[in-house]
């Protein structure tokens with residue numbers, strides 16, 4: 315800087331510049347140098363922060379299980395074990411709640427950051443419908459099943475006081491069982507819709523994850539979400555994927571499924587019958603379910619959803635053909651009598667196939683022949699599937 319001032323002085327003598335101007339020139343120079351210093355300092359801090367990030371070890375994510383009274387916290391670390399950890403001074407104990415996600419230091423000994431609550435990606439992958447759009451009127455031939463679901467699910471959600479006044483507890487869980495495609499999922503959606511409840515649809519095989527403890531964690535998070543979004547109905551489809559009879563705990567996969575089942579049972583035991591979370595499960599294989607699932611206080615209301623009888627099939631044909639442009643002479647009674655053994659899904663597929671046959675023949679009306687041809691095609695497909703199932707049984 316001093317060299318700089320000499321240059322200024324020498325120039326000013328030479329150009330007869332007065333002291334005031336000299337001061338101004340010097341001040342301007344000092345200001346511009348100050349700005350340069352500030353920006354260099356900012357840049358230096360930025361790179362220092364970057365270096366710190368690059369060199370700092372990763373933190374360990376953990377979930378708070380319990381806040382102990384001696385200012386210690388029990389956490390389940392994402393690396394597996396439960397740990398009793400300290401709380402760093404910049405965090406208030408009162409801000410720590412069970413279920414929260416926190417960051418532990420590299421040694422896993424101290425909570426150094428509270429993490430933003432996030433929904434587990436798996437749990438987000440569940441289908442959550444705030445208000446399913448299925449109504450009871452769209453379900454054919456299951457009047458008895460609808461009546462029963464309204465009694466044990468819809469009524470307690472809508473009028474819990476009725477049960478408190480009379481002093482009884484409705485069932486906590488309902489198990490719908492029956493062949494594929496008979497309307498179990500539809501029934502669960504319809505009762506969620508009529509109960510103004512959030513519908514959380516989980517396929518049980520999604521619980522059975524490959525990582526140790528993942529399945530149980532997802533079960534826990536699904537029920538936490540159900541409580542958060544209550545009134546809600548948790549619909550566990552294909553519950554036999556985790557609820558099969560306890561077998562020799564051979565592979566780690568079987569042990570993992572067992573752990574997940576245990577978590578499910580403890581979640582069911584964990585809430586009261588009149589809480590505004592209801593569980594409906596569905597299975598095609600009630601014969602292989604672990605009896606612990608069916609114990610009173612769990613899925614103690616079993617509702618069979620069988621293949622529709624002739625009257626039911628006629629009703630389901632009516633539901634689908636009334637939405638289609640069809641010839642006058644389509645007779646649902648005749649169609650129902652021809653489709654012994656058809657499920658509701660088979661009937662729906664027959665109607666869709668009949669529509670395709672009309673389109674392929676450049677017609678915008680479905681004829682009785684289209685329906686007969688479609689039924690014949692579905693019947694053939696069903697017998698092929700039956701043959702494949704029989705073959706698989708003997709392999």
Ligand SMILES: Nc1ncnc2c1ncn2[C@@H]1O[C@H](COP(=O)(O)OP(=O)(O)OP(=O)(O)O)[C@@H](O)[C@H]1O
Pocket residue numbers: 452453454455456493494495496497498499500501551596597598630633657658659660662
């Ligand atoms: N009783 C019914 N009335 C009207 N439509 C039905 C009926 N049963 C099934 N369906 C039709 O079949 C489709 C499949 O039904 P849904 O998914 O409810 O069967 P599911 O019993 O849950 O089958 P899965 O056991 O394979 O899961 C529904 O989308 C619906 O269009």
